[in-house]
Amino acid sequence: MNITTTLSQAVADALKNLYGIETDAKTIVLQDTRKEFKGDYTLVVFPYVKQARKSPEAxxxxxGEAVKAALPLVEGFNVIKGFLNFEVADSYWTSFVAEKAADVNFGMAEVDPNEAPVVVEYSSPNTNKPLHLGHIRNNLLGWSVSQLLAANGSNVKKVNLVNDRGIHICKSMLAWLRYGNGETPESSGMKGDHLVGKYYVEFDKHYKEEVKHLMESGVEEEQAKKEAPLMVEAQSMLKRWEEGDKEVRALWEKMNGWVYAGFDETYNRLGVGFDKVYYESNTYLLGKELVQKGLDMGVLFRKEDGSVWCDLTGDGLDQKLLLRKDGTSVYMTQDLGTALLRHKDFGAERLIYVxxxxxxxxxxxxxxxxxxxGFEWADKVYHLSYGMVELPNGKMKSREGTVVDADDLIDEMEKTAEEMSREHGKNDELSPEEQKHLYxxxxxxxxxxxxxxxxxxKNMLFNPAESIDFNGNTGPFIQYTHARIRSIVRKAGDVETLSAVSVTMNEKERGVVKTLHALPETVAAAAAAYSPxxxxxYAYDLAKAFNSFYQDTPILREEDAQLKHFRVQLCVMVANALKNTMNILGIEVPERM
RNA sequence: GGCCCCGUAGCUCAGCUGGAUAGAGCAACUGCCUUCUAAGCAGUAGGUCCUGCGUUCGAAUCGCAGCAGGGUCACCA
Structure with missing residues (x-):
């Protein structure tokens, strides 16, 4: 059993025996003892002094006495004001290391593939322009949360719902027909998604001109926006698409194909992927039967003009449109339909939307x-709502050209990584391929x-200059710590498994061991909070604890064989923990750098 | 305007269901490489936890009000 649950139980027993206070062991909170005090876990006794009718110290x-008597693992305790600090015997920590050192997946749960899956939808791009920084946060989060839930034992399925149809795609198509001169990714050497994005911008440019001209000739702005020939034509193209017009469909398939090739490249570079990809062109009609069902059930209603609504005023919200008066569906209608489809496809235990x-x-x-x-699984739908990414000069606006393009950003980062590495000059013996992979x-x-x-x-600020920092609280710092440890472990050669565990730890070692010990509960808490x-x-704390230990404690140079083995095993455990936690973040960790 | 989110060091962020003197990194300043990788370590300096009131033995954390910022309120997706 875990030390903290054992301790909590002992505390609950003591409370009952000493003062007749009945508490559930689970409600007893033990916090890590602050560094400046002696001890490992701290119980705050203030909540019990009233009922005990004694001073906090007493x-x-x-x-403390009662728990110490009950648990041999509790070697001692000290009391400062109302804080009871339990001191756990070294033998507990050293046997923890001895037991877990060989477990390369310590802290990572196994997944039962037969269990009802947790379906995570993320990415869900539009196919009219390339991915940018905002998408990057989405993709990294989606992937990482999936990894995190899996590390916590969930059977995760990752899905992507590609928004491959609609007026925005028609705009790119139309502009390409008008101004493209048959340009292709091959002919221009341009990545497919960027090429299609180029024509989306092109459309907007010409469209704005048309609107401007109309307004100059006296048309109201709103009217002009609707009447501009390009917009009218884009609308008619969408209509032809919906009617299955062969020509439009062929062009649509061609240009979407370019975009997918481009997206795949970016996804690959980002190291993200999916178990299943849905396309909106296949799902956008879903949900209409649900509307009928809702009408039959009386939870939806039809207005005089024929449009269908859901009245949510009873829930403190507004009325929500579900079918236009012409019978076509809106975003919400589709999403209702796809949720049902996904529920059926997977028999999901949870549906998560990033x-x-x-x-x-x-x-x-x-x-x-x-x-x-009437879907009882409605409460299994979880919106993983993440904050926006802002730039130092404000929000990203595609129209103002302040978007940070995903591919450009990755290029930039790789260039910087190469420069930094060359400066350090530690990787000259690696092959060119290995170097490239390292960068x-x-x-x-x-x-x-x-x-x-x-x-x-939370909303976050993306400062390009800081993001490529490789020192301090950064990914490369943790990668570096891992590489350093692996170097030691390689030099150590085969390490015998510890049998005797009677080593005396120094404070730095204790710090490392205790951090390692907290890995399983950290993963569980992070999964519960959907928080990579x-x-x-955690990974940063562990790396820091290790580096501090490494700085002034000999490992391979240690003469005492027991101690040396113990420390090498600590190294092995830390390396594994760093590798596994970074893997949750989708970050690969090098053997040397 | 209605609803939602947010405000912690110069900057970027931690601070879990209330607990000890509020912590990291960056930037600034000091030290430490003939010794297991200095992309590191150790240290100095830097705070009205937006403001006020309340709940409590105890509040950055909970409640209310105010101020500042952001989002959202489409027959767009």
Whole structure:
């Protein structure tokens, strides 16, 4: 059993025996003892002094005595004001290391593939322009949360819902027909998604001119925006698409094909992927039967003009449109349909949507309506709502050209990683391929860590200069620590398994061991909070604890064989823990750098 | 304007269900490489935890009000 649960139980027993206070052991909180005091776990006794009718010091001492008598593992305790610090015997920590050192997956749960899956949707791009920094946060989060839930034992399925149809795609198609002169990714050497994005911008440029001209000839702005010939034509193209017009469909397939090739390249570089990809062109009609069902059930209603709505005023929200008066569906309608489809496809235990917080309202409504439609799994829908990424000079605006392109950013990071590595000159003996791979994982390590270390729910500032920093609280720092440890472990050769565990630890070793010990509970807490940031912070703490230990404690140079083995095993455990936690973040960790 | 989120060191961020003197990194300044990788370690300096009131033995954390910032309120997705 885990030491903290054992301790909690002993405390609960003591409370009952000493003062007749009945408590559930689970409600007893033990916190890590602060560094400046002696001890490992601290119980705050203030909550019990009233019932015990004694001073905090007296209560702490009495509980301390009782627990110490009950648990041999508790070697001693000290009391400072109302704080009871338990001192856990070294033997507990050393046997923990001896037991777990050989477990390369310590702290990582096994996944049962037969269990009902947790379905995570993320990425979900539009196919009219390339991926940018905002998408990067989404992709990294989606991937990492999937890894995190899997590390906590969930059977995770990652899905992507590609928005491959709609007016925005028609705009790119139309502009390409008009101004493209048959340009292709091959003919131009341009990545497919960038090429299509180029024509999306092109459309916007010409469209704005048309609107401007119309307004100059006296047309109202709103009217002009609707009447501009390009817009009219894009609309008619969308209509032809929906009617299955062969020509339009062929062009649509061609250009989407370019985009997918481009996306795949970016996904590969980012190291993310999916178990299943849905396309909106296949799912956008879903949800209409649900509307009928809702009408039959009386949870939806039809207005005089024929449009269908859901009344959410009883829930403190507005009325929500589900079918236009012409019978066509809206985003919400589709999302209801795809949720049902996904529920059926996977028999999912949970449906997680990694979508920015600007859609909080949408998902609130989605869950409500699913509930009203009688789906008991509505409360299994979880919107993993993440904050926006801002730049030092403000928000990203595609129209103002202030977007940070995903591919450019990765290129930039790789270039910097190469420069930094060459400067250090430690990797000259690696082959060119190995060097290239190293630069890649360092670049992505820096980028991913920079983004994932921030609490997902919070808006974050992306400062390009800081993101490529390789010192301090960064991905490369942790990668470096791993490489350093691996170097020691390689030099140590085969390490015997520790049999006797009677070593005396120094404070630095204790720090490392205790941090390692906290790995399983950290993963569990992070998974419960859907927060890769908690894992990132843990990895950083562990690396820091190790480096501090490494600095002034001999490992291979240690003469005492027992101690040396113990320390090497610590190294092995830390290396594994760093590798596994970084893997949760989608960050690869090098053997040397 | 209604609803939602947010405000911690010069900057970027931690601080879990309330607990001891609020912590890291960057930037600034000091030291430490003939010794297991200095992408490191050790240290100095830097705070009205936005403001006020309240709950409590105890508040950065909970509640209310105010101020500042952001998001959202489409027959767009």
């Amino acid at each position: 209560v702490a001492n009495e509980i 979508v920015g917080n600007e859609q909080d309202y949408h998902f609130k409504v989605l869950k409500l309506i699913l509930g009203k439609l 890649h994982i360092l670049a992505l390590g820096a980028l991913k860590y920079f983004i994932l270390k921030v609490d997902p729910t 940031a908690m894992v990132a912070n």
